[in-house]
Amino acid sequence: MSVVEIQKLTKRFERGDVVALQDIDLAIEPGEFVSLIGPSGCGKSTLLRVIGDLIPPTSGTVTVNGKPAPRARADHDYGIVFQDSVLFDWRTVAKNVALPLEMLGWDRGKRKARVDEMLGLVELDGFGDHHPWQLSGGMQMRVAIARALAFEPALLLMDEPFGALDEMTRERLNGELLRIWDASESTVVFVTHSIAEAVFLSTRVAVMSARPGRIADIVDIDLPYPRAAQTREEARYFELVTRVREALHLGSDLDAVAQ
Amino acid sequence: MSAQPVAVQPIPRGALSRRVGGRALDWVPALVVLVLVLVIWEESIAIFDIKRFLAPQPSAIAANFWDNRGELLHGGWFTFQEAFGGWLIGCGLGLLTALVLARWRRLGRALMPYSIAASAIPIIAFAPITNAWFGPFGKTSKMAIAAVLCFFPVFVNTVRGLTSVRPSSIELMRSYAAGEIDIFRRVRFPTALPFIFTALKIATVLSMIGAIVGEYFGGAPEALGVLINSRNATFDFEEAWAGIGVACAFGIAFYLAVAALERLALRGAPSTEE
Numbered sequence: 001m002s003v004v005e006i007q008k009l010t011k012r013f014e015r016g017d018v019v020a021l022q023d024i025d026l027a028i029e030p031g032e033f034v035s036l037i038g039p040s041g042c043g044k045s046t047l048l049r050v051i052g053d054l055i056p057p058t059s060g061t062v063t064v065n066g067k068p069a070p071r072a073r074a075d076h077d078y079g080i081v082f083q084d085s086v087l088f089d090w091r092t093v094a095k096n097v098a099l100p101l102e103m104l105g106w107d108r109g110k111r112k113a114r115v116d117e118m119l120g121l122v123e124l125d126g127f128g129d130h131h132p133w134q135l136s137g138g139m140q141m142r143v144a145i146a147r148a149l150a151f152e153p154a155l156l157l158m159d160e161p162f163g164a165l166d167e168m169t170r171e172r173l174n175g176e177l178l179r180i181w182d183a184s185e186s187t188v189v190f191v192t193h194s195i196a197e198a199v200f201l202s203t204r205v206a207v208m209s210a211r212p213g214r215i216a217d218i219v220d221i222d223l224p225y226p227r228a229a230q231t232r233e234e235a236r237y238f239e240l241v242t243r244v245r246e247a248l249h250l251g252s253d254l255d256a257v258a259q
Numbered sequence: 260m261s262a263q264p265v266a267v268q269p270i271p272r273g274a275l276s277r278r279v280g281g282r283a284l285d286w287v288p289a290l291v292v293l294v295l296v297l298v299i300w301e302e303s304i305a306i307f308d309i310k311r312f313l314a315p316q317p318s319a320i321a322a323n324f325w326d327n328r329g330e331l332l333h334g335g336w337f338t339f340q341e342a343f344g345g346w347l348i349g350c351g352l353g354l355l356t357a358l359v360l361a362r363w364r365r366l367g368r369a370l371m372p373y374s375i376a377a378s379a380i381p382i383i384a385f386a387p388i389t390n391a392w393f394g395p396f397g398k399t400s401k402m403a404i405a406a407v408l409c410f411f412p413v414f415v416n417t418v419r420g421l422t423s424v425r426p427s428s429i430e431l432m433r434s435y436a437a438g439e440i441d442i443f444r445r446v447r448f449p450t451a452l453p454f455i456f457t458a459l460k461i462a463t464v465l466s467m468i469g470a471i472v473g474e475y476f477g478g479a480p481e482a483l484g485v486l487i488n489s490r491n492a493t494f495d496f497e498e499a500w501a502g503i504g505v506a507c508a509f510g511i512a513f514y515l516a517v518a519a520l521e522r523l524a525l526r527g528a529p530s531t532e533e
Contacts, residue, residue, distance in 0.1 A: 103435040
């Protein structure tokens, strides 16, 4: 059973009569790491939100874990990470990570044990009593990831999580994310506008084109895991980066022809 | 939620004494200014032979305060009770109206114009009216004036706070299938709290002003505003000035008490310093 199954999905925004997504078909299997990449305005963030039932589709079906998306949201089937870490300043790091567990009604002892475990996973042991504003941007993002994975959802949705970070931090967190993905055995849908990031992380890269947003191509990334800093220097890596870049340009050329 | 990357610092523990010491040092410039002003005031009255109905010497005011401290402090306490009652009522209504407005937009639109109109009430003209409504000698009429003054800043700030939640915070809560009540309790209210406390602090000082203005149009004989007014009328300017000093002291103490409450409620927030 696919973790995410999208069929004939179309999303039209009434305001401005914009077709954000058109005829999207995509199936994501358990354990996959799928990146959505495309020019700004191609609807990749919208697609992520439709999967998470934060935006309703205009037509078509979205199932998560075999359930309709609204049911999956009610059942806490996914965790989500935004570009802005969305940590609450009035809560300590530990309490931010515990937020979804509180919503699920876990008792204090169980919450604490899991929070400690999650802070260990993102290598922030000992930072539980800090407040978010005392941490660097990269550390804040790790807290957001710990919070998203705290209740062990089958699916992790990430909306340009490293977009606001500097290149060095981004590359380090890319490596850490792969380690966390491996350890947590979750499925990831990852929105990005960085080709290098998409190729380095993913099992598959879905290249989108804009106006209307659709999936122009899907590139299989056959680089072996575990991937490390050297991966970024391999010939095959560059071939795949080129392949994704060409798919992106082809997508935007089609736009130009259409207009 | 702060996106600013900042250097990682450990939470300072056991450094309380040093911080209190630092705080005390912060007060030094203000104290120097106070002493300078008092000295210049004292001396210039003697040098330029300023009439005592224009401004008595600080030393004379202080001496007068000491002689009449029982009467003055009792009056200040009486007036403070009026101010405090009005503060509670005004802030309570301001909060309530803001909550209703933020929750039920339609009802909010019906109430909004009147809430704004409340801020436009010329308070001096209003004081004789509340005296007529509630009787000039009780505390209720002064509470009414203080309440009207407190209402608006609390109302406006609370609405601002409740609606300044970032969309991504709401999306995060919705991803946990959170309902309106959970979103309010865990996101909206904590986000609004610093805004609310700012207004509550402004309202403390306003409530003292409201109570004293009200007393100028008639009040209990023991009330501070009545006392200041009657001492002015009988050329007892030293005690009138001492009364003003007592009113300030109560206002400042009220403000500091709410500021302390704020620090307690918002501990852990990035900045509660002003």
